[in-house]
Structures are given as structure tokens and as C-alpha cells.
Amino acid sequence: MNFFRSTTRRSFVKGGAGLGLVTLTNSCFKNPTQQTAKERRLNLYHWRYYTGKNTISDFEKQFNVRVTTDYYASNDELFGRLTATPGQYDLIVPSDYMIETLIKNTMLDRIDSRRLKNLDNIEGLFRNQWFDPQNEYSVPYMWGSNGFGRNRKLVPSPVSDWDSLLAEKNRGKVGIIDDFRFTLGAVLKHIGLDANSISEVDLNKAGRYLLGKRQVIRTFSQDTPKEQLIAGDLSLAYGAGGDILQAAVENPALAYDLPSAGTIIFQDGMCIPKGAPNLDVAYDFIDFILRPEVSADITNTVLYGNPNHRARQLIRPDILNNESIFPSDDYIKNKCSHIHWIDDSAKALYARIWNEIKAG
Amino acid sequence: MGSLTRKLGRVMGAPGALLLLASMVACVVALTLPFYRGGMASTSDALWRYVSSSFLWLAVLRSLSWAILCSLSLAFVAILVVKDLRRTSIRFGWQFIFVASPLFFGTVNRLFGLVAILRDYGPLNNTLVSTRLLRVPLPILDTEWASILGFLLLSAPIPVGAMLVALRDTDGRFTRAAQDLGASDDQTFWLVLVLQGERALTAAASIVSILICGDFLTPRLLGGGGTAYLATLTIDSYLGPSRSLTLSAILSILLLATTTLSVLLTRIILRLCIRVRAEWAGRKDGRTRGIRLPWTALWLFANYLPPLAVVIYSFNRSAYSVFWRGFSWAAYNDIFFTVDPPERRALFVTMIVAMAASVLAITMSVGLAMALRDSSAMEALLKIAHRWQLLAPEVILGIGFATGVSVFRIRLGLSTLVLSHVIFITAFDAAILGIGLKPTLLRLLEVAEDLGAHSRDLYLRILLPLLQPYLIAGFMFGLLLSIDNYVVTQFSRGARDITVPTLLAATVRHGLDPSANALATLAMIASLTFGLVAVRFVIGAEAAAKVNHWRKLK
Numbered sequence: 001m002n003f004f005r006s007t008t009r010r011s012f013v014k015g016g017a018g019l020g021l022v023t024l025t026n027s028c029f030k031n032p033t034q035q036t037a038k039e040r041r042l043n044l045y046h047w048r049y050y051t052g053k054n055t056i057s058d059f060e061k062q063f064n065v066r067v068t069t070d071y072y073a074s075n076d077e078l079f080g081r082l083t084a085t086p087g088q089y090d091l092i093v094p095s096d097y098m099i100e101t102l103i104k105n106t107m108l109d110r111i112d113s114r115r116l117k118n119l120d121n122i123e124g125l126f127r128n129q130w131f132d133p134q135n136e137y138s139v140p141y142m143w144g145s146n147g148f149g150r151n152r153k154l155v156p157s158p159v160s161d162w163d164s165l166l167a168e169k170n171r172g173k174v175g176i177i178d179d180f181r182f183t184l185g186a187v188l189k190h191i192g193l194d195a196n197s198i199s200e201v202d203l204n205k206a207g208r209y210l211l212g213k214r215q216v217i218r219t220f221s222q223d224t225p226k227e228q229l230i231a232g233d234l235s236l237a238y239g240a241g242g243d244i245l246q247a248a249v250e251n252p253a254l255a256y257d258l259p260s261a262g263t264i265i266f267q268d269g270m271c272i273p274k275g276a277p278n279l280d281v282a283y284d285f286i287d288f289i290l291r292p293e294v295s296a297d298i299t300n301t302v303l304y305g306n307p308n309h310r311a312r313q314l315i316r317p318d319i320l321n322n323e324s325i326f327p328s329d330d331y332i333k334n335k336c337s338h339i340h341w342i343d344d345s346a347k348a349l350y351a352r353i354w355n356e357i358k359a360g
Numbered sequence: 361m362g363s364l365t366r367k368l369g370r371v372m373g374a375p376g377a378l379l380l381l382a383s384m385v386a387c388v389v390a391l392t393l394p395f396y397r398g399g400m401a402s403t404s405d406a407l408w409r410y411v412s413s414s415f416l417w418l419a420v421l422r423s424l425s426w427a428i429l430c431s432l433s434l435a436f437v438a439i440l441v442v443k444d445l446r447r448t449s450i451r452f453g454w455q456f457i458f459v460a461s462p463l464f465f466g467t468v469n470r471l472f473g474l475v476a477i478l479r480d481y482g483p484l485n486n487t488l489v490s491t492r493l494l495r496v497p498l499p500i501l502d503t504e505w506a507s508i509l510g511f512l513l514l515s516a517p518i519p520v521g522a523m524l525v526a527l528r529d530t531d532g533r534f535t536r537a538a539q540d541l542g543a544s545d546d547q548t549f550w551l552v553l554v555l556q557g558e559r560a561l562t563a564a565a566s567i568v569s570i571l572i573c574g575d576f577l578t579p580r581l582l583g584g585g586g587t588a589y590l591a592t593l594t595i596d597s598y599l600g601p602s603r604s605l606t607l608s609a610i611l612s613i614l615l616l617a618t619t620t621l622s623v624l625l626t627r628i629i630l631r632l633c634i635r636v637r638a639e640w641a642g643r644k645d646g647r648t649r650g651i652r653l654p655w656t657a658l659w660l661f662a663n664y665l666p667p668l669a670v671v672i673y674s675f676n677r678s679a680y681s682v683f684w685r686g687f688s689w690a691a692y693n694d695i696f697f698t699v700d701p702p703e704r705r706a707l708f709v710t711m712i713v714a715m716a717a718s719v720l721a722i723t724m725s726v727g728l729a730m731a732l733r734d735s736s737a738m739e740a741l742l743k744i745a746h747r748w749q750l751l752a753p754e755v756i757l758g759i760g761f762a763t764g765v766s767v768f769r770i771r772l773g774l775s776t777l778v779l780s781h782v783i784f785i786t787a788f789d790a791a792i793l794g795i796g797l798k799p800t801l802l803r804l805l806e807v808a809e810d811l812g813a814h815s816r817d818l819y820l821r822i823l824l825p826l827l828q829p830y831l832i833a834g835f836m837f838g839l840l841l842s843i844d845n846y847v848v849t850q851f852s853r854g855a856r857d858i859t860v861p862t863l864l865a866a867t868v869r870h871g872l873d874p875s876a877n878a879l880a881t882l883a884m885i886a887s888l889t890f891g892l893v894a895v896r897f898v899i900g901a902e903a904a905a906k907v908n909h910w911r912k913l914k
Contacts, residue, residue, distance in 0.1 A: 047869070048866040057699065068705075068856045070862075071867075073868065076599050076600055076603045084762045084766075084852075088856075089855050178580075218499070218584060218586075220585030222868065228479075231682045231683075246870075344407070345404040345407060347604050348604065348607055349409075350601075355593070356413065359587075
């Protein structure tokens, strides 16, 4: 008898707790848009904090869509997740070399440019790039550069190249991003070689350059070391421009310098992965982002460069006139390089040399 | 083992056993596929030179030695802390909560709490400089010492919790007998209690060893990324810039071997150390010599400081957890009162998955733990699958799961997320329950069976009540593993199932803002509340009632 009584009590308690929890969570998490019967949805896969404050909610309101955003931390994570979950995401925003990789792996849907009314807003400089020569698979979103973050109080004079970044007087105060393509690429450029070189001789030269200055570097940060720059643990850093400029909002002593000899830039594009369940909404979203006011709002928030020429007049003048966010067309065209796709054995070569540098 | 007990183990353990075996098969397939796909020719010269370079083997050595050293020292500190805790009059339940709750803040946030404390101009260095103990701030952050500190702090509560649970399960009469026979406190503790808790302690040290070997976040966030650990290299070869299937398969096998070796060595050395110490306690005349550090105070201070930083920074007005810019409720306000913020969705998904997975896993693992005790050819295979599940790198488990699921053309979503969590939690739960299945308990089952007990009685009246502390520990540990898991989750969740760790991983790029800290605080409160309610009303109350009933029968 005891057994039966106790099971009923247990199941009662269990059921009761479960029920209570469900009602509790339902009442807490009820969403006003949840009730509409035939609602349009968008499964967006995006970088964290890479839109304006109200970009998504404005889109939801104007197009009567419910957007579910998921976030990735790196292009490679995006690739891994996309192979694991085919046919689930509607829109992704990878960077240039990842767009190239995704096209190579036939993971992207062709974009029908006739369905995008605002496509003409994109400046010619950012169209038909090498990774997507006819812009068949991607629509430019934002672009940015990698450069030097500097704490003006600790390092008063601008840093214009890698020699002055890794000078002995900055020992233990420099952080660089732990991404061998962006970092070795920039060093290759600095010593006058191709930023995408996969020749071992070239890479060894870049490796030797960094190895000689290894003791100056304190941090190999997974991403731009924003917080350490803000806190003053680092006085110099090599990382993504927008991130450094965002950190400068928190700590006004921070500045962003571009290497005078040129640097690595990246361009992120909106792409539709194969088998996207809500194709129409994805096109609506791309067209919405292409609107000048929406695009300008994103740049005003995240401080990255904008490929939308009609958005320029809506961008805050202090951002628009900042040479390091909007460098001259000549600098972009002639001095900057993008990262290109490389094969597995080239990756192993890069990884080995990079890890040998880190080991010192 | 009696035939009925064996049958019980086989029937109740079948679902768990099937999952473990399926997982192992899928993982092995996923691991060997890259070699078959490209043939061995795909292992190019560049790959070979990567594998034979010195930094990789240094990383292996580093992972191995720090995993062993950290787990051993944590085990010994745990003994001292438990010794102090047992002197207090705090009830077991509260002691357990007190010890375990820092874990529930999540790895990423605790590490960031530690970063905030250790900064050159952070509270620790400021205090040291202003009290003139140091002249210039000590740059601890971004050194290997910071990683080691991180390893130690992250898993510090695990051996203490295990020891507390094991000692609760010991028979008080042994202690009393020893004291009556004139043994000193020290002697009673080492010779009676610690030796009885040894199984639990070695198991906890093995778990810590596994966790440290697989930890790629600490060297990145605290250690400054300058020193290579095997886990960081492996995760980079899957989800980082060096993403390449062949390289990652090679590194995973290496990581598996390293983890296995570190667990084996940890167990051997720990057993030896405990024996020597107990021997020593038996020989001397009761007085404790040497300097007694206030271990417990130090331990509690170190464990509660990072979570405290997390809670404090969740009320910060600034968008970064660096400077204090005044008190604000904004982060909590955003989570609760704006329309569909990602934090709320993440919290919701994480809690649903953790609840479902930990309940299912603990239910399945009782039978599984029994089946693992059996001795036949099938069980030997099961044992291999179980150890594989415990020791294999998380990425392999994740890739294996995704591969296995894709064969059946199942769409990744909430259900696959729960399933993947159930698989890896079940392995840990079965290991924890295995500690509780002592020879005396198995004998008891046999005797009851001979006396004509029904299998239902064996299960409900003997097994569950006597395993109660281990059930609680296993359940709480499962809850913890689930809310903290990042890698397996990435390979098993659907597009809409965003969880707390995956959201935080994407947020780290921006820097942890107050809402991330608020998220960790809320996740801690929610999971701990759920855990305690479940323990109190489902496992605790039932098992306690059974114990009383059983005692009356006796």
C-alpha cells in the first residue's frame, strides 16, 4: 500500500511542480505577438551587437514579422552551425572569405536582385568583389578595418605601423587578436609581402618578425581586447576598428589609428542560406537594411564603415569625418587587402607558425 | 549479484546503455570519417609538420601536468575544507548548497568575475598597492598563473561536494568506535572518514581532471591566449580559424589519450597520497604539527569573490564590466520588461533543457549504474562506452551526435538538444551513482532477493533510499553540466534554441555587459531553486520516507 500511496504523492508533487512552473513561465514570458495566428517569421543568424538599437524591432513592426535572432561569435562557428542545421536559418551575415567558402560549398541561395528595390544604394566600390564577383550571393552589410587601438594618456603619439606598435618601450602593454589570418596577414603586408601568401618562405619571414618582438605582446585576445583597453591593462592593441571605437565611447582616452602602409579590411554581406524557410521575409529584411536611414543608424551605433552611399548624409558628422572609419577611396582600393579562402594544408601551415610565435 | 538485481539493472539500464553505445558508435564514425574521406593522402606534409612540432607536445605536457596537479591539490584542499565544515553545526543540505552554489553562475561569468578582480587596476591590485604591500600592480592577468588560478577556482567545489556527500553516507558508529578506542580527532578523520570517502574523492578528482583537460575557455580568457593548451588547439581546429576536419580528428584523438592518461595518473597518485597521509596520521600521537592555514576561509573567499563580482556588475550603469558608473536596474528591466530580448529566451530555453535533461538523466542512470557493475561480455562493452563518453573531448561528442542525428534525418531542435544533454549527463550521473553502489549495498540487495523481495521493493525500498545522497549530487551535477554546456549544445540545438552559454559566447566579443551578468545571476537563482525544490520534494522527501520505513522494518 505504501508503495502506491507514495507513487501517487510523488507524481502529484512532480506534476504539481511541473504545472506550476509551466503556468509561471507562461505568464512571465507571454509575448503579445505570439497570439497572431498566421504570423511571418524570420530566423536571423547574426553577430552580437551589430545592428542599431531598434533595427530589429522596427522591422518587426513595419513588416509584421517576428524575428528570432541567434548569434555567432566567429565566421567559423557560423560555418559549423550552418552545416549542422540545414534549412533552419533565413539570413546570415558572414564576412568576405566566409562568403567565398560558403559559395564554394554551395551552401548559399542565389539572390534575385530584382526583388531588392534599394540595391542601387550600394556604392560601386563595395560591389562585385572578388569573393562574389557578380554579387549573386551576397548584399553588402557593413565593412571595417583592422588597426591599432591606443590609449592617448599612455601613448601620446599616433602609432602608424607595426614597428612602432611592437617597439620595446611598449613591452607588456600590447594586445593583438588571436586570429592568424588577420594578424599574420597584416604583418605580411607590413614587410611588403602578399597578405594572403601561402608560401612557407613568406610566412616564416612574418613569423620571424613577430618572434623577435614576442616579449612585447602581452595578450593574444580571442576578439578585440576592448575591456582591457578600457581598463588600462593594455595601452595598445591590434583589432577591429569598430570595436576599438566602441571602447572609446566608454573611455575617451582611446583612439583608433590606421597603419599608413595599409591594413586588412573585411566586408560583411547578407546572404540567404540554401533551404531558408522564410525566403520572402529574408528579402524584405535585406531591402529594409538597404534603406538609407536604417543603414545609417547601424553605423551610428556600431561605428563600422558603411557601403550605402545614400546613408552617408544621415551618418553623424563626427563619424563621417573620422578618417579611420571612412578612409579615402584611394587608401581602401590601393593599400588594403581582404582575407581570402585557403585550403586545409595552408591552414595547418598558418596554425603551426602562429603557435610557434605564441610559444616564443 | 542476484539474478533479480541483474535483471533490474538490465531492464532499467537499457535506455541509458543504448544511448551510450549509440553515442560511441556515432563518435567513432565521426572521428574516422575525415581519414577515409580524403584517404590518408589528405594528411599532407603541412599537417604532419604541425603534428610533429614542439609547441603541440609542450601543450600536451602542459595540459597533462596541470590537470593532474590541480585535481590533486583540489582533492587535498577538499579534505581540509570538509574537515572544518563537519565541525560546524550547519545542516548537510545547507552545507551542500553553500559549497555548490558558486558553480551555478556558469563558467564564462565566473571567469569574467575573476578577470574583473585580477586586472592591473582592479580591486585586488588596488588593495595591495594602497596597503603598500606592492609598489606597482602585479600583472597576473594574461599569464599562465592566471590560467592555473582559473582551473583551480572553476572546479574547486566539485571535490568538496563529493566528499560531503560521501561522508554523509558513512556509518557514524565507526567514528564513535574509533573515538571510544582512544583515537585522536586527526586519526579518526584520516583513518576512518577519509578512507571511507576515498572512492568519492578519487571519482571527483577524475572528473576535475577531465574538466581541466577539456577546458579551453580559461587559457583564453584568463591566460591571455599566449600559451597553448591541447583543448584550445583542438577547439580551434573545429570552430576557429584553423578549422580542418583531418587536423581536428588527430588533435581529438590526442586529447582523448591525454585525458585518459591524466585521469589514470590522478587516481593512482591520489590513492597513494591518501594512504601515506592516513598512515602518517595513524603513527603520530594525535597532535597536528606544522602550520595550519585557514584553508576553509580562504576557499570560501576565493569561491565567492568572482560570483560576487558578477552580481555587483549586473547593477552597473556602464555597458562594460570595467568601471563602476553607478547603480542601475536597467539590465534586469531589459530582461523582464522589453519585448522578446535574447536574454530572456536564452534563460527560458536553458532552464527547460536543464530541467528535462537532468530529470531524465538521473532516472535512467540508476539502472545504468547497476548494469555497469555487472560482469559479462555485454557489460564490458557498456563499460567501454561509458568511459568513452566521460573521456572523449566534447567536440567529438557534439560532432558524433550531429552525425548520428543526421543519419536519421532528424531536424535539430529542442528535442535533440535535450537528448544530447541527457546522453552526456547520464554518463556522469552513472559514475556518481556508481560510487554509492558499494559492495555492502549490493550484498544487501542480494540478501533481500533471497528473502523473496519483489524487484519493485529492491528498487524503491533499498536502492533509492540508500543512494539518496548520490542521487541528489548526481542530479545537481547534471543540472550544472546542462546549464553550463557550450560545445555539445552548438552541435545539437536548432536555429531558435539559443541558450545562456551560446549567447554569452557571442557576447564575449563585445565584452560582458550588465545584462550578461544579470543573465548569469538569474540563471543561478532559477537553476538552484529548481534543483532544491526537486531535491526537497521529489528525491529527498521520498527517499527519506523510504529510509524511515526501512529502518522501522529492520
